Amino acid sequence: xxxxxxxxxxxxxxxxxxxxxxxxxxxxxxxxxxxxxxxxxxxxxxxxxxxxxxxxxxxxxxxxxxxxxxxxxxxxxxxxxxxxxxxxxxxxxxxxxxxxxxxxxxxxxxxxxxxxxxxxxxxxxxxxxxxxxxxxxxxxxxxxxxxxxxxxxxxxxxxxxxxxxxxxxxxxxxxxxxxxxxxxxxxxxxxxxxxxxxxxxxxxxxxxxxxxxxxxxxxxxxxxxxxxxxxxxxxxxxxxxxxxxxxxxxxxxxxxxxxxxxxxxxxxxxxxxxxxxxxxxxxxxxxxxxxxxxxxxxxxxxxxxxxxxxxxxxxxxxxxxxxxxxxxxxxxxxxxxxxxxxxxxxxxxxxxxxxxxxxxxxxxxxxxxxxxxxxxxxxxxxxxxxxxxxxxxxxxxxxxxxxxxxxxxxxxxxxxxxxxxxxxxxxxxxxxxxxxxxxxxxxxxxxxxxxxxxxxxxxxxxxxxxxxxxxxxxxxxxxxxxxxxxxxxxxxxxxxxxxxxxxxxxxxxxxxxxxxxxxxxxxxxxxxxxxxxxxxxxxxxxxxxxxxxxxxxxxxxxxxxxxxxxxxxxxxxx
Amino acid sequence: xxxxxxxxxxxxxxxxxxxxxxxxxxxxxxxxxxxxxxxxxxxxxxxxxxxxxxxxxxxxxxxxxxxxxxxxxxxxxxxxxxxxxxxxxxxxxxxxxxxxxxxxxxxxxxxxxxxxxxxxxxxxxxxxxxxxxxxxxxxxxxxxxxxxxxxxxxxxxxxxxxxxxxxxxxxxxxxxxxxxxxxxxxxxxxxxxxxxxxxxxxxxxxxxxxxxxxxxxxxxxxxxxxxxxxxxxxxxxxxxxxxxxxxxxxxxxxxxxxxxxxxxxxxxxxxxxxxxxxxxxxxxxxxxxxxxxxxxxxxxxxxxxxxxxxxxxxxxxxxxxxxxxxxxxxxxxxxxxxxxxxxxxxxxxxxxxxxxxxxxxxxxxxxxxxxxxxxxxxxxxxxxxxxxxxxxxxxxxxxxxxxxxxxxxxxxxxxxxxxx
Ligand SMILES: Cc1cc2nc3c(=O)[nH]c(=O)nc-3n(C[C@H](O)[C@H](O)[C@H](O)COP(=O)(O)O)c2cc1C
Ligand code: SF4
Ligand code: SF4
Ligand code: SF4
Numbered sequence: 004x005x006x007x008x009x010x011x012x013x014x015x016x017x018x019x020x021x022x023x024x025x026x027x028x029x030x031x032x033x034x035x036x037x038x039x040x041x042x043x044x045x046x047x048x049x050x051x052x053x054x055x056x057x058x059x060x061x062x063x064x065x066x067x068x069x070x071x072x073x074x075x076x077x078x079x080x081x082x083x084x085x086x087x088x089x090x091x092x093x094x095x096x097x098x099x100x101x102x103x104x105x106x107x108x109x110x111x112x113x114x115x116x117x118x119x120x121x122x123x124x125x126x127x128x129x130x131x132x133x134x135x136x137x138x139x140x141x142x143x144x145x146x147x148x149x150x151x152x153x154x155x156x157x158x159x160x161x162x163x164x165x166x167x168x169x170x171x172x173x174x175x176x177x178x179x180x181x182x183x184x185x186x187x188x189x190x191x192x193x194x195x196x197x198x199x200x201x202x203x204x205x206x207x208x209x210x211x212x213x214x215x216x217x218x219x220x221x222x223x224x225x226x227x228x229x230x231x232x233x234x235x236x237x238x239x240x241x242x243x244x245x246x247x248x249x250x251x252x253x254x255x256x257x258x259x260x261x262x263x264x265x266x267x268x269x270x271x272x273x274x275x276x277x278x279x280x281x282x283x284x285x286x287x288x289x290x291x292x293x294x295x296x297x298x299x300x301x302x303x304x305x306x307x308x309x310x311x312x313x314x315x316x317x318x319x320x321x322x323x324x325x326x327x328x329x330x331x332x333x334x335x336x337x338x339x340x341x342x343x344x345x346x347x348x349x350x351x352x353x354x355x356x357x358x359x360x361x362x363x364x365x366x367x368x369x370x371x372x373x374x375x376x377x378x379x380x381x382x383x384x385x386x387x388x389x390x391x392x393x394x395x396x397x398x399x400x401x402x403x404x405x406x407x408x409x410x411x412x413x414x415x416x417x418x419x420x421x422x423x424x425x426x427x428x429x430x431x432x433x434x435x436x437x438x439x440x441x442x443x444x445x446x447x448x449x450x451x452x453x454x455x456x457x458x459x460x461x462x463x464x465x466x467x468x469x470x471x472x473x474x475x476x477x478x479x480x481x482x483x484x485x486x487x488x489x490x491x492x493x494x495x496x497x498x499x500x501x502x503x504x505x506x507x508x509x510x511x512x513x514x515x516x517x518x519x520x521x522x523x524x525x526x527x528x529x530x531x532x533x534x535x536x537x538x539x540x541x542x543x544x545x546x547x548x549x550x551x552x553x554x555x556x557x558x559x560x561x562x563x564x565x566x567x568x569x570x571x572x573x574x575x576x577x
Numbered sequence: 578x579x580x581x582x583x584x585x586x587x588x589x590x591x592x593x594x595x596x597x598x599x600x601x602x603x604x605x606x607x608x609x610x611x612x613x614x615x616x617x618x619x620x621x622x623x624x625x626x627x628x629x630x631x632x633x634x635x636x637x638x639x640x641x642x643x644x645x646x647x648x649x650x651x652x653x654x655x656x657x658x659x660x661x662x663x664x665x666x667x668x669x670x671x672x673x674x675x676x677x678x679x680x681x682x683x684x685x686x687x688x689x690x691x692x693x694x695x696x697x698x699x700x701x702x703x704x705x706x707x708x709x710x711x712x713x714x715x716x717x718x719x720x721x722x723x724x725x726x727x728x729x730x731x732x733x734x735x736x737x738x739x740x741x742x743x744x745x746x747x748x749x750x751x752x753x754x755x756x757x758x759x760x761x762x763x764x765x766x767x768x769x770x771x772x773x774x775x776x777x778x779x780x781x782x783x784x785x786x787x788x789x790x791x792x793x794x795x796x797x798x799x800x801x802x803x804x805x806x807x808x809x810x811x812x813x814x815x816x817x818x819x820x821x822x823x824x825x826x827x828x829x830x831x832x833x834x835x836x837x838x839x840x841x842x843x844x845x846x847x848x849x850x851x852x853x854x855x856x857x858x859x860x861x862x863x864x865x866x867x868x869x870x871x872x873x874x875x876x877x878x879x880x881x882x883x884x885x886x887x888x889x890x891x892x893x894x895x896x897x898x899x900x901x902x903x904x905x906x907x908x909x910x911x912x913x914x915x916x917x918x919x920x921x922x923x924x925x926x927x928x929x930x931x932x933x934x935x936x937x938x939x940x941x942x943x944x945x946x947x948x949x950x951x952x953x954x955x956x957x958x959x960x961x962x963x964x965x966x967x968x969x970x971x972x973x974x975x976x977x978x979x980x981x982x983x984x985x986x987x988x989x990x991x992x993x994x995x996x997x
Contacts, residue, residue, distance in 0.1 A: 040756035044743035336622035336640040478751025479623050481663050485670035488749045489700045516662045519635050520628045559957045567917040567949040572940045
């Protein structure tokens with residue numbers, strides 16, 4: 004067995020037995036000739052793998068902030084009441100197991116849960132009751148599950164849509180026949196294509212590096228791990244036009260000379276697996292995948308899908324590569340680009356789903372088409388997932404340069420006050436900034452906007468984000484692992500009401516240290532929102548803390564400090 | 578290999594092209610502190626202590642290979658502070674009770690604590706309950722001290738090449754776990770090697786570390802001769818009022834007070850320029866006058882400690898936390914990882930010496946209430962100075978006091994730093 008098969012093999016055990024037993028570990032360790040602790044280390048990294056028996060139905064309830072605002076607590080209680088199980092605990096119940104999980108890409112239909120990876124959306128206590136009862140009498144998940152499709156609420160008028168225009172299989176691939184890889188790269192450079200996964204690195208440059216690498220094997224990897232809470236735009240592409248993404252990968256293969264492609268699909272999107280597989284098959288049937296593509300002798304490319312297993316950090320490209328290699332998804336040190344040293348040391352291109360789709364359209368439609376859409380630096384359109392306090396949550400394909408105000412209007416936001424741009428690792432903005440334009444020149448956005456109205460507690464939002472980072476950090480570097488935990492203590496302190504303005508200054512200083520010294524993007528961005536919110540929502544935070552000048556007295560919560568003692572004495576001594 | 582030139586903090590340096598920055602800096606006489614970096618291992622980049630800037634971009638120095646024209650910053654105020662902060666994070670994330678640690682004096686992390694001048698941590702201690710795993714054949718892993726540097730994971734292998742250690746879990750639950758089967762295959766030498774490459778006291782070999790601790794405390798640079806002496810205090814003698822000092826022991830062991838008395842004859846010089854007010858030394862129970870300085874031993878474990886501390890704050894111009902217990906809880910804070918109820922039951926109901934069927938946990942309105950955890954003094958009132966050590970050396974305490982009282986410049990020298 005190859006190490007790269009490890010995740011798949013673990014899924015086989017997990018799916019068949021509901022958990023991964025000691026025996027399974029021994030068997031795998033023996034086959035791979037490694038120690039058992041290595042397998043154990045991998046299993047415990049991914050939260051969808053279990054080491055103890057689970058029930059027939061494993062329920063993963065999303066605990067993102069959007070879910071919290073839409074009734075997470077009630078739904079959670081309902082699940083516990085109806086099943087008799089407790090969240091996060093392994094119990095004797097052979098039918099159900101309950102776990103919380105980070106955002107599952109259904110923010111427009113929260114609260115949502117996955118039951119054996121089937122989607123269940125817009126949950127409320129009654130619905131939970133009915134689902135659990137039906138499962139108990141043996142109704143199948145297939146008949147009960149909801150449609151996870153996100154509504155496409157908006158496409159730009161005047162034939163400007165790029166992603167959701169009519170699609171004909173092979174239209175962009177056929178274009179490559181007439182062009183050399185260099186010419187195609189030129190087209191990408193002209194439209195200024197940059198990665199849509201959040202880092203906005205030049206796609207043309209990335210592919211050029213790979214093309215120029217003399218690595219004997221090369222890989223094209225599609226990053227479909229969309230884990231940033233509040234984001235579900237990649238899902239909409241994979242659900243509506245998976246073919247477009249595949250075409251992008253084929254073009255990348257043509258340009259770089261890579262012959263192997265992998266789509267790393269987050270396990271939360273398992274329900275899209277078949278669809279993507281079918282799409283791949285269509286390409287094979289047409290001779291667009293396999294050997295001698297388009298009749299070109301040396302043009303060979305195959306794509307396989309690899310399921311993740313629950314770990315946000317695996318969206319970071321080097322962590323994703325580690326994960327594909329059958330390891331813990333720890334981001335690598337920043338020494339090489341994946342195009343220099345990627346999957347098993349080979350030159351590797353990792354791009355976001357939307358990036359591939361857009362690349363395919365650029366080749367299909369040509370540079371002229373893009374020249375008048377978007378702004379100087381951001382050409383074309385962008386998919387944005389909008390959720391939260393809006394009447395019309397869903398997918399918005401907007402022209403780059405659209406203002407926040409327009410978007411709020413389109414999505415019918417109610418009393419918007421606090422907006423989270425690009426998820427927890429992005430940034431927050433306040434009312435004063437609603438005129439800002441979404442584009443590289445002003446406010447860059449990776450693909451999600453969460454809208455919160457003025458009745459929401461900002462502290463609750465930040466607390467949810469910090470919890471997320473504490474759980475999803477890979478744990479291998481100090482500032483991110485310990486620093487985020489320390490900042491979480493500050494939230495607890497604010498909630499106790501014993502913070503002063505000095506604490507707020509410390510939060511910003513400490514956040515800066517974490518972002519300065521962390522190894523990967525997760526730690527580098529995890530504290531940004533907290534610090535920003537303190538500056539941008541001064542009125543809110545000033546009400547939460549005591550203002551203090553140089554020599555302020557320390558607040559000490561005596562009541563809390565003696566609470567335990569008093570209650571122990573009261574309950575045991577009288 | 579080609580020689581190249583590059584800059585560190587503006588200074589011209591030369592090295593072989595592609596050489597690891599840490600080594601290259603060392604050759605040029607510049608020390609970049611590290612913990613996870615280990616001679617022949619691939620750079621791990623996990624501890625982040627060696628964070629530097631390369632052409633303005635931060636990166637772990639151990640993961641950088643020098644190249645022509647690089648402009649590297651190592652000791653800017655921002656980086657020095659970040660480095661110190663990372664070490665502080667390690668101290669608060671684990672539970673580092675140096676006075677009871679086998680590795681104390683030989684611990685690389687402790688050494689860097691001294692090196693970077695950590696007297697107290699700016700961060701709150703997290704006091705997470707962590708296990709001490711003694712199940713392996715030869716090795717004990719004390720999770721309280723592990724900083725997850727990964728050295729053991731990469732370096733320690735059985736003769737068949739199998740890993741013995743690995744990370745398990747993720748996020749703030751990440752642990753270094755042991756493969757018991759593989760561990761049993763380690764030879765004595767291999768096991769001891771594991772203990773020695775661990776930069777902290779996390780990996781111990783059974784029966785080795787107590788009998789003969791790690792060695793000669795290689796990081797204890799101070800010895801009797803080098804001890805900074807306590808003198809020259811008499812020059813501050815005036816006809817004006819003497820400076821007034823108050824001292825107290827809260828949740829401490831009186832060890833710091835014993836140490837205060839340890840200046841021997843120095844005490845005679847001392848009382849020519851200062852007088853003691855409320856203090857166990859004078860047995861004055863209540864403040865009779867406002868004091869210039871208050872020395873606090875011990876942290877706060879009950880309501881009475883809090884009252885006394887607040888009284889000190891009111892009656893002293895300057896407050897100094899003396900010793901580890903005062904600074905962050907110290908040994909009494911070992912209980913902070915255990916819920917109070919369990920502590921009380923263990924102490925009063927289930928201990929070896931308690932009566933059978935004992936049900937009384939002492940309580941009365943006149944007895945102070947036990948707090949849910951031991952608090953450091955600076956969590957309760959403002960503390961102006963911290964003197965580390967368990968206990969701090971006598972001369973050291975009085976030198977600090979002298980310099981504070983008479984407003985002289987003073988920075989603690991490395992050999993005077995001690996956490997044990
Ligand atoms: C913690 C973390 C999580 C990430 N998650 C994703 C993700 O879910 N999807 C994605 O496409 N990129 C993600 N990225 C960005 C990738 O590292 C990488 O930049 C991207 O896949 C490159 O593709 P692009 O150039 O097409 O954007 C993440 C980065 C970090 C640091
Ligand atoms: S910053 Fe966080 S996620 Fe990234 S390597 Fe460090 S611990 Fe892992
Ligand atoms: S000596 Fe080192 S490992 Fe031991 S407690 Fe102190 S800092 Fe931690
Ligand atoms: S046990 Fe020691 S060597 Fe291993 S990771 Fe922890 S501190 Fe590092």
